[in-house]
Amino acid sequence: MTGRLVVVHPDADVLAQAAAARLLTRLLDVQSVRRPVHVVLTGGTVGIRTLAAAAASPLVGAVDWSGVHLWWGDERYLPAGDPDRNETQARAALLDALTASWGLPEGNVHPMAGPDAADSPEASAQAYAAELAAHAEAGAAAPAFDVLLLGMGPDGHVASLFPGHEALAAGGTTVGVHHSPKPPAERVSLTFEAVNAAREVWVVAAGAEKAEQAAAALAGHTVTEVPASGVHGTDRTLWLLDTAASDAP
């Protein structure tokens, strides 16, 4: 692991705008050296605001979206189109515009299956692991994601890896999650192994309710207590916060 950077923005709106500009610039930079580009999206408040800001940015048209693959760090195990799915929210915020106007092929969008397409969270996780492996370099279990976005809950969870939960110890690249403390109870998540194979991991978090866990993660508290402690990119880890989230009591 190399390089951790903490960047503080004045408020959640500026944070989302800056994260979107950073994301689009990163895609442009990566596309000048390799293709395809693999990006992992997150759900959550700032994650979705970041996607909406990307959709509204003039830079959106500078990216060659035909060479970008979009994945998810986690999904609520709900049927396609459910408004609570991270996928549904991401499509409304950005992906629908990318497929309609900017040449993103639908085949480059890799949602995690819900109960309409997989019999259980485990079956969905297994199918996702196979899809990740199909797009990985030889010998790897998942693509070396160029950017992996993560929101962080007020309890310090990232993706669907919750404090004290048995899914924290899962091996492989994906895990079916039951008894999530945050609804819905059933989810699918990347594991730490998959997250930490990313070249760059960006944690985006805003609001005073995130401050205590952001500080604990940055101070290196245990992953069992604060799952966000355990995420890092192989090249770089960015913590993109607003002032409220950076200001622990």
Ligand SMILES: O=C1O[C@H](COP(=O)(O)O)[C@@H](O)[C@H](O)[C@H]1O
């Ligand atoms: O349920 C989830 O929550 C987290 C954080 O959400 P936030 O609204 O507190 O920012 C999100 O990162 C995760 O993808 C999502 O499934």
